[in-house]
Amino acid sequence: RRERTFTAIKPDAVHRGLVGEIISIFERKGYKLVGLKLVLPDRKLAENHYSELRDKPFFPDLVDFISSGPVVAMCWEGKDVVRTARKLLGATNPLESEPGTIRGRYGIDIGRNVVHSSDAVTTAEREIQLWFTEHELVDWDPAV
Ligand code: CMP
Numbered sequence: 001r002r003e004r005t006f007t008a009i010k011p012d013a014v015h016r017g018l019v020g021e022i023i024s025i026f027e028r029k030g031y032k033l034v035g036l037k038l039v040l041p042d043r044k045l046a047e048n049h050y051s052e053l054r055d056k057p058f059f060p061d062l063v064d065f066i067s068s069g070p071v072v073a074m075c076w077e078g079k080d081v082v083r084t085a086r087k088l089l090g091a092t093n094p095l096e097s098e099p100g101t102i103r104g105r106y107g108i109d110i111g112r113n114v115v116h117s118s119d120a121v122t123t124a125e126r127e128i129q130l131w132f133t134e135h136e137l138v139d140w141d142p143a144v
Contacts, residue, residue, distance in 0.1 A: 001079065001080060002077065002078065002079055003077070003078075003079075003080070003081055003082055003121055003124070004034065004075055004076065004077045004081065004124060004125075004128060005075070005076055005081045005082045005085050005117055005118045005124045005128075006073070006074070006075055006116075006117070006118045006124050006127035006128045006131060007026070007074045007075075007076055007085055007115065007116065007117040007118075008071050008072065008073050008074065008115065008116040008117075008131075009022050009023075009071065009072035009074070009114070009115055010065070010066065010071060010112070010113065010114055010115060010116060011065065011066070011068050011069030011070060011071060012065075012112040012113075012114060013106065013114040013115065014038075014069060014070045014071070014072060015069060016106075018106060018114065019072055022072075022102060022114075022115060023036075023072075023074070025088060025102060026074070026076055026085070026088070029084070029088065030078065031076040031077060031078040031081055031085075032076065032077045032078055032140075033074065033075075033076060033077075034075045034076070034077045034137050034138055034139065034140070035073070035074060035075030035128070035131075035132050035136055035137045035138065036072070036073070036074050036075075037072075037073050037132075037136065038070050038071070038072055038073075039070065039071050039072075039073050039131070040067075040069070040070055040071075041066055041067045041071055042067060043063055043067050045067070045130070045131075046062075046063040046066040046067040047063050048130055049066070049127065049130060049131075050062055050063065050066070058111065061111060062111065065111060065112060073131045073132065075128050075131075075132060075137055082117075082118055082119075082120060082121050082124050085117040085118075086117055086119065087101070088101060088102060088117075089101060089102050089103055089115050089116075089117050090102060090103040090104045090107075091103065091104075092110060092113060093110055094107055094108050094109065094110060094113070102114060102115050103115065
C-alpha cells in the first residue's frame with residue numbers, strides 16, 4: 001500500500017554529521033521525499049511527539065534530548081514505507097539492532113539512537129500533522 005511516514009534524524013546524528021548519509025539510505029531505497037526541514041523542537045513539540053510515552057521513567061530525558069538540538073524532520077512516501085522504514089532503522093535496543101541497519105551501524109545508546117520513524121500508519125498521520133503544515137508537504141512527480 002502506498003503511504004507516508006514521519007522520519008526524524010535526531011540531534012545526536014545531526015551533531016555527528018550523519019544527515020546526508022541517512023537521507024541517502026532512504027533515497028537509494030527508492031522512497032519519495034515529500035517533506036524535509038531542520039527544526040529546533042521546543043519542549044511542547046517534543047512532549048506532544050512522545051505523548052504516548054509520558055508515563056515511562058525515561059520520558060523527561062527523552063524530551064530533553066529531542067529538544068537539545070536540531071532535528072531533521074522528513075516525510076517519506078512509498079509502498080509500505082511505515083514498516084519498511086522501521087526495518088531500515090533497526091531495533092531500538094542497540095543489542096538487537098542488526099549491523100546493516102541505521103541504528104546497527106551508528107547507534108550505541110537506546111536513548112541517543114540516531115533516528116525515529118513512526119511505528120504505525122495511524123501514528124504516522126498524527127506525527128506528520130504535528131511536524132508539518134499542509135503546504136510544507138510537496139506532492140510531486142518525476143520530471144518528464
Ligand atoms: P524512538 O523510535 O524515537 O521512539 C521512542 C524512543 O524512546 C526511542 O526511539 C528511544 O530513543 C526511547 N527509548 C525507548 N526505550 C528507552 C529506554 N529504555 N531508555 C531510554 N530511552 C528509551
